Amino acid sequence: MKYLIVVDVQNDFVDGDLGSKEAADMMSRLIQKVKSFDGEVIFTKDTHFENYLETQEGRLLPVKHCIKNTDGWEFPTELAPLAEGRKVYEKSAFASRQLAEDMLKSYECGKVDSVELVGICTDICVVSNALMLKGFMPELTISVDASCCNSAETQRCTRYNGKLSGNCNKQVTRLNAIKQSHTLVICVGLFYYFRSVFIC
Numbered sequence: 001m002k003y004l005i006v007v008d009v010q011n012d013f014v015d016g017d018l019g020s021k022e023a024a025d026m027m028s029r030l031i032q033k034v035k036s037f038d039g040e041v042i043f044t045k046d047t048h049f050e051n052y053l054e055t056q057e058g059r060l061l062p063v064k065h066c067i068k069n070t071d072g073w074e075f076p077t078e079l080a081p082l083a084e085g086r087k088v089y090e091k092s093a094f095a096s097r098q099l100a101e102d103m104l105k106s107y108e109c110g111k112v113d114s115v116e117l118v119g120i121c122t123d124i125c126v127v128s129n130a131l132m133l134k135g136f137m138p139e140l141t142i143s144v145d146a147s148c149c150n151s152a153e154t155q156r157c158t159r160y161n162g163k164l165s166g167n168c169n170k171q172v173t174r175l176n177a178i179k180q181s182h183t184l185v186i187c188v189g190l191f192y193y194f195r196s197v198f199i200c
Contacts, residue, residue, distance in 0.1 A: 001111050002039030003103070006030070007119030007126045008046040009079055012065040012072035013150075014120070023120055023150040027076065030118055030148040034082050043083050044099065045073065046125065047090040094128035104136045114141040118148035 009030065010016075014023045034041055046066040052058040066073045068090075075083050089096045106112050115133055119126050126149055134142050 001106075002037075002113055003115045004034065004037045004039060004041045005099070005115060005117045005119075005129065006034060006041065006043045006079075006083075007117055007129055008044055008066075008121070009075065009119050010045060010066055010072065011074055011076055013046070014076050016065065016072045017063050018065050020150065026148060026150045027078065031078055031082070033118060033145065033148050034079070041082070041086055042099070043075070043086060043088045044096055044119075044125075044129070045075075045088055045090045047073065047092055049092075094125045095132040096129060097132065099129065100132045100136045103133060107137050107140060112137070112140060114143070117142070117144045120150050122146070122149040122151040124151070 009027075012018050014027065047068050048055075048058075048064070048066050049068060052064050052067065053062055058064075074080065089099045091099075103112060103115065117126050117130050122144070126144060130142055130144055133140070
């Protein structure tokens with residue numbers, strides 16, 4: 001079975017506070033891919049709560065987004081019908097460990113041939129899930145369709161002569177700090193997971 005994982009394509013990342021024109025423009029390609037995909041489609045939803053600004057991510061990126069049960073947390077109108085009846089993983093971190101563990105169980109039963117990822121944000125949540133899945137299943141073919149991805153934060157920044165504006169430099173610095181932090185968390189999590197599996 002081939003799997004397509006649609007990562008965090010939610011209103012706040014498309015036309016909300018962390019949205020962008022590029023994300024909105026990408027939607028038609030992503031919708032077409034989901035409709036035509038020959039395999040199983042899975043969705044993830046970035047899910048935060050009212051205490052978001054008190055979390056590590058919230059302190060580094062102080063923009064409330066994807067608060068559960070708000071409009072910004074929901075799938076865009078054109079995508080929502082395609083998610084009905086399909087598995088949706090809510091996650092408060094960049095990568096979903098539950099998704100990776102469920103995929104591993106299916107993989108060990110010979111039910112996973114490949115995994116492809118699309119969604120938002122390319123260099124944060126999409127790549128975090130790709131790395132998590134690869135860590136759990138190193139021999140599995142895992143790919144990302146760049147034409148159906150978008151990095152909303154970095155593309156919102158105005159470039160002038162190849163340089164980011166001052167405000168965007170600060171924002172990108174924050175994002176880099178977040179990515180480094182979560183990359184460490186993913187690596188440590190994978191270490192302890194495999195230690196528990198292989199070491200008695």
